[in-house]
Amino acid sequence: MAKPDSFFLTTPIFYVNDAPHIGHAYTEVAADVLARWHRQAGDDTWFLTGTDEHGQKILRTATANGVEPKEWADRLVESSWKPLLNTINISNDDFIRTTEPRHEAGVAKFLQKLYDDGHVYAGEFEALYCVGCEEFKPKSEIVDGTGEFEGQKVCAIHSKPLELLQEKNYFFKMSAFQDRLLALYEERPDFVQPASARNEVVAFVQQGLEDLSISRTSFDWGIPIPWDDAHVTYVWFDALLNYVTATGYGANDEEFARRWPGTHIVGKDILRFHAVIWPAMLMAAGLEVPDHVFAHGWLLVGGEKMSKSKLTGIAPNEITDTFGADAFRYYFMRAISFGHDGSFSWEDLAARYQAELANGFGNLASRVLAMNAKYFEGRVPEPGEELAADAAIRELAASAATRADAHIEAFAIHESIAAVWELVDALNGYITEQEPWVLAKDPAQRDRLARVLYTTTEGLRALAVLLSPVLPEATAKLWFALGAKETLGALSAQPIREAGVWGKLVPGTTQHSLAVLFPRIETEAKE
Template identity: 60%
Template sequence: MGDKKSFYLTTPIYYVNDAPHIGHAYTTVAGDVLTRWHRQKGEAVWFLTGTDEHGQKVLNTAQANKVAPQQWCDNLVESSWKPVWRDLNIANDDFIRTTESRHMERVQRFLQGLKDDGFIYAGKFEGPYCIGCEEFKLPGDLDEGKCRIHSKPVEMLSEENWFFKLSAFREELLNHYKKNPEACQPASARNEVISFLEGEVRDLSISRSTFDWGIPVPWDTKQVIYVWFDALLNYATAVGLGDDADSEGGKKFAKTWPADVHLVGKDILRFHAVIWPAMLMAAKVAIPKKIFAHGWLLVGGEKMSKSKLTGIAPSDITKDFGVDAFRYYFLRAIPFGTDGSFSWEDMSARYTSELANDFGNLASRLIAMIEKYCENTIPAVATEASLAKQLAETVKSADEAICALDFQGGINSIMDFCKRINGYVTETEPWKVAKDPARKAELDLILYNTADALRALAVLLHPVMPESTEKLWESLGANTSIGSIAEQKISEVAKWGQLPAGSKVTKTPVLFPRLEENK
């Protein structure tokens, strides 16, 4: 630990316009699994999530609900967002809100710095403005020059704004992404960023004067900082951006920055892959090592959305399947980086086949046999070389895959090992061996190998399914014999024979109960 840099991972900070749905949870769970994995590799880790609370939309929503914007945010954060992450077993180290003073002060200082260095200038923002909506519209929001909401022609209005010299960094960004393929993944995302940068890049208006829910521009307090400029900075303000090197914030910053991975949905890729690093380049701060854009969850072939009634709350799923199955399903079923379709049928099928039948049932049969044939006690340590070899290969490929954010590949290889153990038990037929007292040693050997394989499976699956693997861990008596599951190291897990003989095994309720018929 000590002064070594932490593996620093962030999720986007979510816009507090509404309650979280499974799309938000997908990103956060992925971040949680990756950071738990790195922790079990023995690395120092810092995992940040949070909420984005400024901007016109939040203001409008708050006003529509007749509450002050700050109160709106407070309510939503405390009653919706934080509880969801707690319920999903998200082990974030920090939670930042953009309305916190630690954030706002650092943002103002950062912006002032850019201004002092000549990267900010006064300019005119011009765009189609709808009087009815009281806001600027995007070209895509218009139907033949009319606002879609009010069906009235929009006016071209201009507003005096502060601009950031984004264009000055086009070349440098382009070179960066061309030279460093791992800086933006998957490849499809990187290609989009590169093709964007190969076109014309214009400067960015970074302040707004038509509403006041935001961080004031330090030298022009009639304007607030554009919400994206404000929001992106959270990743750095949360760990002490700009603080004196020997202050607490400065030390934290030195230990975390630059971020190792920013997880984002592909819809916000450009903000993270273009604007954000340009801001940092201007301030002469190191840029993040990797932007990873994952895909969308599709429901019935369409992007999930609340307006189309396809928005699903995490609790809709966890109440039937449990938190672990939720965490497992999305990472196992969908290649991270491509869109994936969610369906209750697929969710149920995988739950039953992979979790209940393959994994949960393997634990059941082992525990039952130890109980029946070995008086609840783990027998003498033994080693089946072929299993040990396969475990070593499993750990290697799972580690490579997960560190490369290929969750599907990683989980797959772990579950393949699980299947192999089911096969081992069936082939060695311990229930037959048990009938012959002369074959007691053989029986012990089979059951020991199976138990130690389950020990490894519990550790490997712990980052994905912390709750059920913990149950299995306790059931194997490993808690008292070799310590807590979270402390087990990935690098050690393949060492065969760690479960000590004599550990007391206890029967627990099934890990993944069968689903009710009518689901």
């Protein structure tokens, strides 16, 4: 038996200075859909997420709340960040915290290797620093302040004044890797995706790389530099290493070899860290660079990026409490082109819930199972002769499955769902055209009725498999109602790349009543 393909997928690890909003949840869901798809395809999948708990921003937040930074991190992780994963039904295999011993030990080992191999030196540094970004800002992201910040230099991302820091630091010789990075982008054009992100990264590196300050002495909340404990590790240098410390670097060589390299899903505002600094770090340590870095766009509310500081943050449960986790997952994966910015509105969410989920998919499933119960005693019908209309559905199921998988491989989650939804729409149209309720009135059309309902029922079987990474709760209910578990096994065990292979449902299988997949939402959409 061939060894399954390895697929190691990560989200960024998120700062615990505040509770998560739907922008964080959007990243989590996108990665979860990809992980569930690959897992169900039989790939050796490992999905990692977690929290970033060091640095000046966390220290200041904790101090402002009158607690130690570790206590603050513990509180936020347990009360907000881990519960988020349940709220939106995330299937992560691991959760890494940068305050864990396994991470701190791996960071120390990595730093020591870079130092021993001559990639780190001591020096002095003075530059404008953004605490929100935890970064010395490049000139391209420094702008003149306006309003209350007029006359000051502010961060182009956070719109807050920058701080002039002067420290004696240790530096990573990142400039030495400029040519190797440009060669990487040239040789592997899909390393950074989408193309717009790749072009941005290439242009940035072509302008010339400077060495990177990787330690701080002005505060002590961080991982000590192993050869000089007067310094703590720069929070980004610490955080990026989570991807290897969580998979065994320095502790479990076999596990590390199995998992690494990985694929990173990140927001476009942290692209440079992952596509420039991170591969340079790995090159210096003699490790493989990631398979891919995919930068998605921002969620916009009222034309602005989702932000707690700008009061545009929306808590995920504000949506899931009304619409449910499946609808949350579907909406953000379908309504926004993955890789581009997208706007959120309550009106669009409510409209898509009703038209696409409740009326489109949910009503299709309930109608078909109700007709099977009424006309075939709640069993999968024995199909009669296949006609052209039936063959068209069978062929579309195969085509949709193939195209959906290809889109997932290209990180085009929205296109993958759109391909599958062609089958939803086609089945609804097929029922309208074939009129099984009319066929049922004519005993001479009994075989034709059986073929029509077998075709729609088998179509639902394919949809249950193909949509399970996006709609895990609804498809589990549908799978049970189809009676498929008894003959085909658990939904999670169905090879997703074979979902379009026709004729898997066994005629005569007893079906069950279907729980409502997408209940009517009585409350009006929020303004």
